[in-house]
Amino acid sequence: MATPHQTRRSDTRHRIQDVALKLFAEQGYEKTSLREIAERLHVTKAALYYHFKTKEDILISISADLMAPIDELITWAQGQPRTLETKQEVLRRYCDALWGAADLFRFLQENQATVRDLAIGESFKTRIKALSELLTEPDAPLTAQIRSMTALFSMHAGMHVMQSVEGDAEEKRGAILAVALDLVAQAESDLTRA
Amino acid sequence: MATPHQTRRSDTRHRIQDVALKLFAEQGYEKTSLREIAERLHVTKAALYYHFKTKEDILISISADLMAPIDELITWAQGQPRTLETKQEVLRRYCDALWGAADLFRFLQENQATVRDLAIGESFKTRIKALSELLTEPDAPLTAQIRSMTALFSMHAGMHVMQSVEGDAEEKRGAILAVALDLVAQAESDLTRA
Amino acid sequence: MATPHQTRRSDTRHRIQDVALKLFAEQGYEKTSLREIAERLHVTKAALYYHFKTKEDILISISADLMAPIDELITWAQGQPRTLETKQEVLRRYCDALWGAADLFRFLQENQATVRDLAIGESFKTRIKALSELLTEPDAPLTAQIRSMTALFSMHAGMHVMQSVEGDAEEKRGAILAVALDLVAQAESDLTRA
Amino acid sequence: MATPHQTRRSDTRHRIQDVALKLFAEQGYEKTSLREIAERLHVTKAALYYHFKTKEDILISISADLMAPIDELITWAQGQPRTLETKQEVLRRYCDALWGAADLFRFLQENQATVRDLAIGESFKTRIKALSELLTEPDAPLTAQIRSMTALFSMHAGMHVMQSVEGDAEEKRGAILAVALDLVAQAESDLTRA
DNA sequence: CATGAATGAGCCTTCATTCAT
DNA sequence: AATGAATGAAGGCTCATTCAT
Numbered sequence: 001m002a003t004p005h006q007t008r009r010s011d012t013r014h015r016i017q018d019v020a021l022k023l024f025a026e027q028g029y030e031k032t033s034l035r036e037i038a039e040r041l042h043v044t045k046a047a048l049y050y051h052f053k054t055k056e057d058i059l060i061s062i063s064a065d066l067m068a069p070i071d072e073l074i075t076w077a078q079g080q081p082r083t084l085e086t087k088q089e090v091l092r093r094y095c096d097a098l099w100g101a102a103d104l105f106r107f108l109q110e111n112q113a114t115v116r117d118l119a120i121g122e123s124f125k126t127r128i129k130a131l132s133e134l135l136t137e138p139d140a141p142l143t144a145q146i147r148s149m150t151a152l153f154s155m156h157a158g159m160h161v162m163q164s165v166e167g168d169a170e171e172k173r174g175a176i177l178a179v180a181l182d183l184v185a186q187a188e189s190d191l192t193r194a
Numbered sequence: 195m196a197t198p199h200q201t202r203r204s205d206t207r208h209r210i211q212d213v214a215l216k217l218f219a220e221q222g223y224e225k226t227s228l229r230e231i232a233e234r235l236h237v238t239k240a241a242l243y244y245h246f247k248t249k250e251d252i253l254i255s256i257s258a259d260l261m262a263p264i265d266e267l268i269t270w271a272q273g274q275p276r277t278l279e280t281k282q283e284v285l286r287r288y289c290d291a292l293w294g295a296a297d298l299f300r301f302l303q304e305n306q307a308t309v310r311d312l313a314i315g316e317s318f319k320t321r322i323k324a325l326s327e328l329l330t331e332p333d334a335p336l337t338a339q340i341r342s343m344t345a346l347f348s349m350h351a352g353m354h355v356m357q358s359v360e361g362d363a364e365e366k367r368g369a370i371l372a373v374a375l376d377l378v379a380q381a382e383s384d385l386t387r388a
Numbered sequence: 389m390a391t392p393h394q395t396r397r398s399d400t401r402h403r404i405q406d407v408a409l410k411l412f413a414e415q416g417y418e419k420t421s422l423r424e425i426a427e428r429l430h431v432t433k434a435a436l437y438y439h440f441k442t443k444e445d446i447l448i449s450i451s452a453d454l455m456a457p458i459d460e461l462i463t464w465a466q467g468q469p470r471t472l473e474t475k476q477e478v479l480r481r482y483c484d485a486l487w488g489a490a491d492l493f494r495f496l497q498e499n500q501a502t503v504r505d506l507a508i509g510e511s512f513k514t515r516i517k518a519l520s521e522l523l524t525e526p527d528a529p530l531t532a533q534i535r536s537m538t539a540l541f542s543m544h545a546g547m548h549v550m551q552s553v554e555g556d557a558e559e560k561r562g563a564i565l566a567v568a569l570d571l572v573a574q575a576e577s578d579l580t581r582a
Numbered sequence: 583m584a585t586p587h588q589t590r591r592s593d594t595r596h597r598i599q600d601v602a603l604k605l606f607a608e609q610g611y612e613k614t615s616l617r618e619i620a621e622r623l624h625v626t627k628a629a630l631y632y633h634f635k636t637k638e639d640i641l642i643s644i645s646a647d648l649m650a651p652i653d654e655l656i657t658w659a660q661g662q663p664r665t666l667e668t669k670q671e672v673l674r675r676y677c678d679a680l681w682g683a684a685d686l687f688r689f690l691q692e693n694q695a696t697v698r699d700l701a702i703g704e705s706f707k708t709r710i711k712a713l714s715e716l717l718t719e720p721d722a723p724l725t726a727q728i729r730s731m732t733a734l735f736s737m738h739a740g741m742h743v744m745q746s747v748e749g750d751a752e753e754k755r756g757a758i759l760a761v762a763l764d765l766v767a768q769a770e771s772d773l774t775r776a
Numbered sequence: 777c778a779t780g781a782a783t784g785a786g787c788c789t790t791c792a793t794t795c796a797t
Numbered sequence: 798a799a800t801g802a803a804t805g806a807a808g809g810c811t812c813a814t815t816c817a818t
């Protein structure tokens with residue numbers, strides 16, 4: 001039973017984030033103007049600036065919130081032995097994280113050119129690198145490395161691309177994960193074979 | 195034996211296309227202004243409008259030129275039996291096409307949000323769909339379909355992402371292709387197993 | 389024996405005035421935003437509006453406080469005989485007043501365009517006029533009038549400009565005053581010569 | 583008989599400069615918006631940006647044009663012996679330059695706070711310093727230095743302030759110059775006396 | 777084949793100010 | 798005595814596009 005105050009307190013702030021992310025994901029970052037965001041919320045542009053310093057700041061705040069699970073995942077994984085089982089658990093958890101913040105990740109993937117010179121670009125790149133380092137060793141055979149990276153990226157691609165394929169969403173997600181798990185397993189056997 | 199006129203005529207046109215594609219790929223479509231393109235070529239913005247009707251038209255013309263190999267590939271494949279061998283040859287040729295027009299495909303991948311409501315968006319989507327239909331059957335098990343799509347998209351991703359992995363470019367390209375070929379092979383055996 | 393309340397009450401008010409004057413003098417009136425003033429004081433903009441009706445009102449209140457000595461000087465001088473000795477004493481006292489409220493006068497001089505359509509513009513102009521009438525007669529020869537005005541303005545200019553000249557601050561101030569005193573003396577002899 | 587082309591060619595550019603300087607001088611730099619300038623010229627804001635890169639650029643271009651005589655004066659004077667006669671000639675010419683670009687100098691004086699962090703601020707400061715070095719020696723007695731600087735600044739002040747004094751404009755200008763000339767003469771005799 | 781000049785729409789951002797609490 | 802939230806107006810600037818020459 002939250003007090004009305006507390007509830008309303010950051011209400012607008014959250015609504016801005018929600019609408020912004022929705023529009024950013026739907027239309028792209030540059031094509032979404034602050035005017036549009038403001039209008040959807042029935043506030044003025046200036047109101048946005050009360051809550052956020054800049055347009056980019058809105059995005060940063062969204063990312064900071066939604067990226068947290070990824071960070072936790074990375075931290076957790078770094079404390080685990082680098083076994084196949086760990087790697088597969090990383091993928092499973094990453095899959096959850098991805099689907100849990102689908103809009104943000106869709107945005108990140110579809111706006112790479114834009115994101116590249118925004119602050120969150122570097123921040124995202126860093127996480128991807130950390131993840132890929134958890135899945136593969138720098139001295140592994142090339143093919144193994146590529147299988148691992150493919151496992152990672154197939155999940156990114158899978159989120160939006162597979163919409164053309166018919167089937168239940170949950171089922172598809174499961175299948176995507178299964179393929180990814182298979183890929184790291186193969187990568188692992190590349191290692192022993194080499 | 196082209197007339198000097200003809201030669202010079204397409205010269206500027208081509209230079210515009212080259213510079214535009216370079217900038218589109220480097221900075222993104224929206225962040226590249228016609229002013230910038232014109233300045234690099236030491237002509238005025240108005241000159242661009244002599245050669246192209248709109249900004250988008252520049253992109254369309256580039257795409258029309260560079261997409262031709264893909265169309266040929268699709269046409270060729272549609273006349274072949276849908277065997278594993280054909281599918282793998284599709285991937286091999288697609289790999290060539292991708293690396294042959296790397297800037298364009300990099301652009302397409304990094305500007306999806308933008309491209310989506312440009313004419314070339316639909317045009318590209320159509321080709322991807324045609325390709326994926328060549329690689330997989332709609333009634334195939336989900337996992338097989340996903341493996342095929344992953345084969346396709348891993349090559350897209352591979353173009354830029356693998357730059358962080360050390361190794362000779364040609365070698366990496368070979369490895370990426372090998373993994374993709376392997377994926378369709380697995381997809382094929384999913385079929386027989388089902 | 390001020391009550392604690394009273395003491396604290398004017399505390400914030402004064403701090404606002406201090407910070408505002410400092411920033412106005414440093415950066416100019418328009419380039420100093422209320423946000424900036426508020427931030428320096430670790431209060432909100434709205435707090436400023438508790439103490440002052442408008443931005444201009446802050447300036448007016450500052451000016452009202454710091455201009456008092458000038459008013460006293462004028463009142464005093466108007467009761468004196470219009471001798472050279474009086475005029476020189478006016479300059480001496482004006483010099484004190486100027487240095488005593490250096491920030492304000494620096495602000496007034498460096499923001500003339502702005503000040504012109506603020507209330508204090510007129511108020512300042514009135515005082516300058518009063519002062520100049522104390523130093524010179526309307527029917528005096530042109531040169532005499534100019535010497536008197538120059539005496540006045542040289543002190544304004546002197547405050548900031550002479551910082552490039554090396555030397556002890558007090559010494560410079562003395563020299564500036566000396567030159568000014570000399571100028572009115574010359575103005576006076578212009579009179580008798582005419 | 584200029585060709586219509588040549589005449590019209592930079593017509594707009596010049597008209598922008600004229601209107602801008604007029605408004606800058608009348609209202610101040612910050613209080614003059616590009617919208618206002620554009621409206622007076624019956625063009626759009628964007629047209630201004632065709633001719634000038636930024637608002638500040640308009641000012642810079644104006645200053646570059648109107649400051650030329652000052653630069654010439656400085657160059658000339660630096661090639662002359664540093665006699666009293668030279669110094670007085672400097673003042674005479676400076677007086678001409680000042681009245682010839684009265685709007686610009688009025689602007690500079692009334693917008694010092696603003697000008698300070700504009701490019702032309704430094705540029706103006708440099709010239710003033712050059713001029714003052716022509717009029718006075720760094721090792722001269724303080725009073726002499728102040729008299730020289732006062733000579734210089736009295737002319738600045740004189741341009742606008744003396745409007746309150748009645749009398750023919752030309753006559754007033756002559757008187758102001760006379761007082762200034764007198765001041766450097768006195769500065770010079772301070773030297774020999776010391 | 778290309779330019780010079782201009783436009784209209786729109787963008788992000790900042791500001792002084794208000795008002796209920 | 799002060800704040801949190803919001804507003805309306807405006808500002809400088811950039812962009813794709815047009816058109817007469």
